[in-house]
Amino acid sequence: MGNEVANYKSVFFSWSGVDRAIKDKFVKGLRKYLGGKDTVWESDSDCHGGITDACKSAIESAAVFVVLISESAIQKSKWVKEEIEWAKQHYGDAYKRFIVSIFWSGYRTSEEPYGSLYRETSGIENHAGLKMPDSEMIEQLCEKVVTAINEHGVENYYASDLFSKESMLDLVQENSEDVRDGRCNFDEIWTERTVRELDEY
Numbered sequence: 001m002g003n004e005v006a007n008y009k010s011v012f013f014s015w016s017g018v019d020r021a022i023k024d025k026f027v028k029g030l031r032k033y034l035g036g037k038d039t040v041w042e043s044d045s046d047c048h049g050g051i052t053d054a055c056k057s058a059i060e061s062a063a064v065f066v067v068l069i070s071e072s073a074i075q076k077s078k079w080v081k082e083e084i085e086w087a088k089q090h091y092g093d094a095y096k097r098f099i100v101s102i103f104w105s106g107y108r109t110s111e112e113p114y115g116s117l118y119r120e121t122s123g124i125e126n127h128a129g130l131k132m133p134d135s136e137m138i139e140q141l142c143e144k145v146v147t148a149i150n151e152h153g154v155e156n157y158y159a160s161d162l163f164s165k166e167s168m169l170d171l172v173q174e175n176s177e178d179v180r181d182g183r184c185n186f187d188e189i190w191t192e193r194t195v196r197e198l199d200e201y
């Protein structure tokens with residue numbers, strides 16, 4: 001399922017150095033689910049050159065921003081905070097749909113930018129107090145990321161000069177049998193619709 005929607009866009013994964021082992025488990029699961037190493041950008045394996053420029057560029061090219069929020073990330077990591085700010089700037093008012101949060105510890109703060117993530121973004125939470133993510137948590141994350149990737153795909157198609165947002169929503173409705181749990185392969189559906197509409201244009 002993941003392969004259909006993730007091969008043309010990437011996920012940026014933000015994390016604190018103290019949480020490397022936890023990050024590794026989530027990233028491995030995401031890459032397997034989404035179809036390969038190139039689907040997820042994270043600094044350990046993908047940062048080349050200056051870290052600021054590399055991170056900003058990766059965030060700007062990513063469909064979805066995933067952030068691992070732990071007590072150490074909130075209290076000690078300047079990079080996680082800056083990356084969240086860059087992501088919010090990049091996605092603008094739509095950031096609530098394209099930032100997926102992993103609330104790993106019970107530690108909470110109203111300090112921004114974290115407070116708005118607790119209130120406004122989709123996410124998963126480590127209610128069981130796990131030391132490492134289990135398969136259920138990884139699957140929950142993957143499902144939320146795929147939903148956000150599909151949202152991003154629809155937003156890109158709205159930019160078309162020929163077709164409106166309403167046209168795209170009609171298109172999804174027409175192909176409702178291809179939609180599963182808020183996911184579908186918009187590339188194939190859109191290509192078919194585009195050919196038909198252009199023939200009539």
